[in-house]
Structures are given as C-alpha cells and as structure tokens.
Amino acid sequence: MERSAFEEQTVETVLTRPDVEQALIALIDRLPKIEQSLRRLEDAVDFGMATMKDESVKEKVDAAIDNSNIQIETLEAAIKLTEKLPMLLQVTNQLESMFSFVQDVYHDEQTKALIEQRIEEYAVPAKEKAEWTREMWTEVQQRVEQDDRHITLFSLMRWIKEPSVQHGLKYVQATVDVLNERTIKR
Amino acid sequence: MHYRIVIIGAGTGGISVAARLLREKHHLKDEILLIDPATTHYYQPLWTLVGAGIVKKEESARPMDSLIPDGAKWLQDHVTTFDPENNQVETSSHGKIQYDFLIVSPGIEIDWGRIKGLKESLGTKGVCSNYSYEHVDYTWDTLEKFTGGTALFTHPATPVKCGGAPQKIMYLAEEYLAKKGIRDSSRVVFGSANPAIFDVAKYRDALEIVLERKQIETHFRVNLTEIKADEKIAIFENLDSGESFEMSYDMIHVTPPMQAPAFVRNSSLADSGGWVDVDKYTLQHKQFKNVFGLGDCTNLPTSKTGAAIRKQAPVVVQNVLDAMYGHLPIASYDGYSSCPIVTGYGSLILAEFDYDKVPQESMPFNQAKERRSMYILKKDFLPIMYWNGMLKGTM
Incomplete structure (x- = not known):
C-alpha cells in the first residue's frame, strides 16, 4: 500500500514551508494581544462562576422569574x-x-387645498342634483295638498298621452315582451 | 467644496434619491448636494390635462426650495463640465465641486430649434405644445377657438419624455370637438415617427380600437421637419422613403424633438448617442464605478417616465450605499415604466410594462380597458402621491 503525501510530511518539513513560517511569525507577533484577550476571557468566566455561586444573586434571579409571566x-x-x-x-x-x-x-397646505378643491368638484354636481330632487318633491307635495280634484277616468286618459308616462309604459311593455319570449323558449 | 454625494438635477430623480438616501442613512445629513439652476419644480404629467382645459397649470408648479429634503443642500447653479477621473464637477458660478459619489439626473433637453419655424411660431397661429409651461395653456385656447378643419398632432423621431403624451392630447381634443358639435367638420390626424401607436402589444391593440372609434387618421414613420405657420402648412419627412411631403392644418400640436442636455452629451459620461451610459440593471456608470444615473438623461432602453424613475430611485440608493460600504451593487432595475394614457374626459388606459415590453400591471384587473377609475387616479391621486410621497422618498 502506498503512503500518502501527508503521511510523508515531518515536523521539520512542515515548519520549513514558507506559508507556515509566515503564519508562525504573525502568530508570535500577536501573542501579547492573544494573551491579553485570554486573560479578559478568564476574568469573565471567573466573574460568571462567582455570580452563579452567589446565593443572594441566585435568589434574586429565581424571585424575578417566579414573579414574572x-x-x-x-x-x-x-x-x-x-x-x-x-x-x-x-x-x-x-x-x-x-x-x-x-x-x-x-x-402640506398646497396639497390640502388641492384635495379640498377636488372634493368640491365631485361634490357640487351631486349636491345640485340632490337640491333639484328635494325642490321637485317639495313642489309636488304642495300641489297634492292644494289639489282637491277627483281623479277621473278622463284624467287617466290624459296622463297616458304625457311623454314621460309614455316613456315609462314603453319600459313596462318591453319588460313584458322579453319575459314572455324567455318563458316560451324554456 | 467636497460632498460625500453630489446629485446633478433636482427634478423627479434627484429629489427622490436625495430623500431616500437621507431616510436610509441619517448620518448623510449635510453630506448631499443637489445642483440645479431651476427655481421652480414642475409636475409635468399634469400638462396634458392643462392643455385640455381640465386643470390650471399653476397646480403643476412648486418653488424648488420647498421641495429640497431636510438634510440636503441645494446649489442653484449650472454644471458646465464633468471630470469623473478626478471625482469632480465644474459649475458656472461656484467653481469645482468634489464628490465621493456622483448621481446624474438632470432630465432631458427640448430641442425646439430642430423643427424649422417652430420656435418663432409656438404659442401663435394655432401652433401649440404641451411640452412648455409657458405655452401649455395656449393648447386649450386654440381648442376652444377651433371651429373645424384639420387638427394635427405629431410625435418626433427622438426619445421623448412620456411617450404617450403626444397621443393623449389628441384623444382629449377629439372628444372636445365632438362635445362642441364640430367633430363632423374636423379631421383629426396623427403624424408619428414611430412604426405603431404603442410599443407594447396589449396596449397597442386597445389603442387601435380607440383610434378606430374616434376616426383618427394616422401616418406612421413620418417626422415633422418644418412648420410654415403663416400658411398653416406642416412639412414631414417619410422616414422610410426619405421623401418630404406637406400637410395643411388649422391647428397643430407639436411634440418637439428631445436630447440629453449639452453638458451631459459632451462629457465622458455619455455614450455615442449622448445619453449617460449606465448598466441597465444596476444603474451604475459602465466606466466610472462611483457614478450612477437615473431618469430621462440615461441610455436605459425603456420609456422615459416619472413612473420609471419611481422604480429606479430605490435601486440607485441601494447600490450607492452598497458601493459606499465596499459591497458590490446588486440591486436591480427591471425596466419598469408606466404610461397613463388618457383616452378622453374621464377614461384612461394604464399601461405598465418592463424592458421586454411585457405588461407589469399593478391592479387586479385588465388595465388595457379604458376606465374612469384610472382617470381619477391620474387626475386626483397621482399628483398627491408625487408631491407628498415620491419626492419625500416614501413612494
């Protein structure tokens, strides 16, 4: 069985490789900083251990958890x-x-003025129409109250000649025709 | 003078980007400089409606200083030259200004002089154009006084801001003539350098139906070259045969030829056509990596609209910030653009599409249909979204 290249390496050959040599130099150069960091980590661990061992702290933490939801x-x-x-x-x-x-x-005052103006543009025609309808019904109501005539068959005959009544009757006629045709088709 | 970010142009693109940058990174306060000589900022999409007598032109204008975002500075000056090799621009009154990042968005320039006889006759003798704030209300004056004859509308052989605008005013004018009862004695004609009414098939089909319904006569691949205003004659060039021909009119609405501003066109930032040469996805300049561009001045192969800028601005902001912190700019723009095509007093087709001319519709219904709701959106809501949303960096 052949031995792999990795197995042939010795400590000496690895240490003489330029990249390893470079990394070692950098590591040695940074040793003081690494040592400082390790000390700080050790201090933090010691502090954590001491806190955890401190009964009064443990009691406070337990109480806080018990009292919370x-x-x-x-x-x-x-x-x-x-x-x-x-x-x-x-x-x-x-x-x-x-x-x-x-x-x-x-x-924004300009935008607010613009919105107001636009609302007005849409609202005015609707308001005018509502006003027209209201006035018309008021007038109709007044005439009904003042009118003491009896509606006769002759009055009904006259109504039928009115263009608006004719228009409405045409709709009625058309609806009856369509309904009849559709019923026959079924 | 040195600024972290210098933005050329305080139009739609410049102000949107400045507002967004300041919303994203508060520490950029006082580090952003906008350079623009204009003292008034216009919301130009409204001008179609001004020309049709629907809104007053004053609604489209606001003082520039009221729109500059808090934390950005505005230098009212002209840029004369770019010097991207040395990260500086030169202005006409304030000398050289250095930057870390440059955003170029000065808009597009109208070349009134390219059509012989246009400059001197604009605003008189029935020659109108919605592309000028000064003359936009003359379009409405002309329509009101029109008593019948030929109403001619043109589209030039150059890229234009809002490619739909030349036909929007035509549809409105046609409806107005019908309302006035003079449609039968009028001929409405569209002379366009484009090969068809619209680039995107879905909306083209819808607009061809509109043209048919309105009985509008169309001439495609023709370019207006001269106006003889006294004789009321327009001279066109046929772009396929090269031949010139005359057309009489009683009123003419001209969409003028447009180009990149001269200081962009003549700079090292421009491509061979004069437009700022940016990557179509990242909007980063192809040669100078700390330069970005957006809006009408760029060579992006999409329709030049405010809606396009609305989608470009967040991409520029993200990529400038990434570049600032040493990351690769990866935010990408898909070519989105939108054109609200007004087809009458109360109807509109909302075209939205990308680089591939594929519809990218925002609404849950068919936007190729003419709708009153979309007309209300354009007339009443888009201006508010623009002034209070887009220019504030929130929309």
Whole structure:
C-alpha cells in the first residue's frame, strides 16, 4: 500500500514551508494581544462562576422569574418572533412610509387645498342634483295638498298621452315582451 | 467644496434619491448636494390635462426650495463640465465641486430649434405644445377657438419624455370637438415617427380600437421637419422613403424633438448617442464605478417616465450605499415604466410594462380597458402621491 503525501510530511518539513513560517511569525507577533484577550476571557468566566455561586444573586434571579409571566411558551414565542423579524421589519418599513406620507399630506397646505378643491368638484354636481330632487318633491307635495280634484277616468286618459308616462309604459311593455319570449323558449 | 454625494438635477430623480438616501442613512445629513439652476419644480404629467382645459397649470408648479429634503443642500447653479477621473464637477458660478459619489439626473433637453419655424411660431397661429409651461395653456385656447378643419398632432423621431403624451392630447381634443358639435367638420390626424401607436402589444391593440372609434387618421414613420405657420402648412419627412411631403392644418400640436442636455452629451459620461451610459440593471456608470444615473438623461432602453424613475430611485440608493460600504451593487432595475394614457374626459388606459415590453400591471384587473377609475387616479391621486410621497422618498 502506498503512503500518502501527508503521511510523508515531518515536523521539520512542515515548519520549513514558507506559508507556515509566515503564519508562525504573525502568530508570535500577536501573542501579547492573544494573551491579553485570554486573560479578559478568564476574568469573565471567573466573574460568571462567582455570580452563579452567589446565593443572594441566585435568589434574586429565581424571585424575578417566579414573579414574572415568563414561561417556556414565552421563550418559544420569542424565538418564533425572532424568526419573523425580517418580515416584520419589511412591514414596519411600509407602515413607516405610509405614516410619513399621511403626515406630509397633513402638513402640506398646497396639497390640502388641492384635495379640498377636488372634493368640491365631485361634490357640487351631486349636491345640485340632490337640491333639484328635494325642490321637485317639495313642489309636488304642495300641489297634492292644494289639489282637491277627483281623479277621473278622463284624467287617466290624459296622463297616458304625457311623454314621460309614455316613456315609462314603453319600459313596462318591453319588460313584458322579453319575459314572455324567455318563458316560451324554456 | 467636497460632498460625500453630489446629485446633478433636482427634478423627479434627484429629489427622490436625495430623500431616500437621507431616510436610509441619517448620518448623510449635510453630506448631499443637489445642483440645479431651476427655481421652480414642475409636475409635468399634469400638462396634458392643462392643455385640455381640465386643470390650471399653476397646480403643476412648486418653488424648488420647498421641495429640497431636510438634510440636503441645494446649489442653484449650472454644471458646465464633468471630470469623473478626478471625482469632480465644474459649475458656472461656484467653481469645482468634489464628490465621493456622483448621481446624474438632470432630465432631458427640448430641442425646439430642430423643427424649422417652430420656435418663432409656438404659442401663435394655432401652433401649440404641451411640452412648455409657458405655452401649455395656449393648447386649450386654440381648442376652444377651433371651429373645424384639420387638427394635427405629431410625435418626433427622438426619445421623448412620456411617450404617450403626444397621443393623449389628441384623444382629449377629439372628444372636445365632438362635445362642441364640430367633430363632423374636423379631421383629426396623427403624424408619428414611430412604426405603431404603442410599443407594447396589449396596449397597442386597445389603442387601435380607440383610434378606430374616434376616426383618427394616422401616418406612421413620418417626422415633422418644418412648420410654415403663416400658411398653416406642416412639412414631414417619410422616414422610410426619405421623401418630404406637406400637410395643411388649422391647428397643430407639436411634440418637439428631445436630447440629453449639452453638458451631459459632451462629457465622458455619455455614450455615442449622448445619453449617460449606465448598466441597465444596476444603474451604475459602465466606466466610472462611483457614478450612477437615473431618469430621462440615461441610455436605459425603456420609456422615459416619472413612473420609471419611481422604480429606479430605490435601486440607485441601494447600490450607492452598497458601493459606499465596499459591497458590490446588486440591486436591480427591471425596466419598469408606466404610461397613463388618457383616452378622453374621464377614461384612461394604464399601461405598465418592463424592458421586454411585457405588461407589469399593478391592479387586479385588465388595465388595457379604458376606465374612469384610472382617470381619477391620474387626475386626483397621482399628483398627491408625487408631491407628498415620491419626492419625500416614501413612494
């Protein structure tokens, strides 16, 4: 069985490789900083251990958890919420943009004047029509109240000649015709 | 003078990008400079409606200083030269200004002089154009005074801002003549350098039906070259045969030829056609990586509209910020553009499409159908969305 190139390497050959040599020099150069970092890490671990061993701290933490509503479900919800953060951020950004837009419209006098003018443009014809209808019905009502005539067959005959009545009757006639035709087809 | 970001042009593109950058990165406050000589900012899409007597032209104008985003600075000056090798631009009154990033968005220039006789006759003798704030209400004056004859509308052989505008005013004019009861004694003619009424098949089919219904006479692949205003004669060139021919008119609405502004055209930022040479997806300049471009001045192969800029602005902002922090710009623009084609007093086809001329409709219904709702959207809602949303960087 052939031995691989890796197995043929010795400590000496590896150490004499330029890239390894370079890495070693860099590592040695950074040793003081690495040593400092390790000390800080050691201090932090010591502090953590001491805190955990401190009965009064443990009691305070236990009391805080007992008095809160934090349960395992809360933690699960927190994790799920974290998962949704990217989507929530997107929604928040959109809401923020909408809010800024509404706020800008609210503070823009020119836009407010424009909106007012446009509403007026649409509202005036509708208002005029409503006014016309109201006046017409008031007049109709007044005439009905003042009219003490009896409606006779002759009056009905005269009505039929009225163009507006004729127009309405044509609709009635057309509806009856269409209904008859469709019923026959069935 | 040195700024982190210099933006050339405080039009739709420039202000949108400045507002978005400041919303994204508050620390860019006082680090963004907008350079534009204009003191008034116009919402030009409204001019079609001004020409048709629907809205007053004053509604389309606001003072520039009221629109500059808080945190950005505005230099009221002309840029004379670009020097991208040294990251600086030169202005006519304030000398050289250096930048880390440059965003070029000065818009498009109208070349009134390219049509012989147009400049001197515009606004008189029945020669109108909605492309000039000064003369836009003359279109309405002319329509009101029109008593019958030939109403001629043109589209030039150059890219134009809002490619649909030349035909929108024609549809409105036709309906107005019908309302006045002089449609039967009038001939409505469209002379266009384009090969068809619209580039996108879906909307082209719909507009051909509109042309048929309105009995509008069309001449495609013809380009207006001269106006003899005293004789009321327009001279066209047939773009296929090269031959010239005359057409008499009683009123003419001219869409003038357009080009990139001279200081862009003559700079090292321009391509062979004079437009700012940017990557069609990232909007980054093809040669100078700290230069970006958007809007009508660029060589993007899509329709030049405000709606296109609305989609380009966030891409430019994302890519400028990425480049600023040493990342590759990867935000991409798909060529989206939109053209609300007004087909009458109360009807509109809302065309939306991308680089491939494929419809990209925003509404849950067929937008190729003429609708009153879309007309109301253009007339009443889009101006508010523009002033209070787009220029504030929120839409």
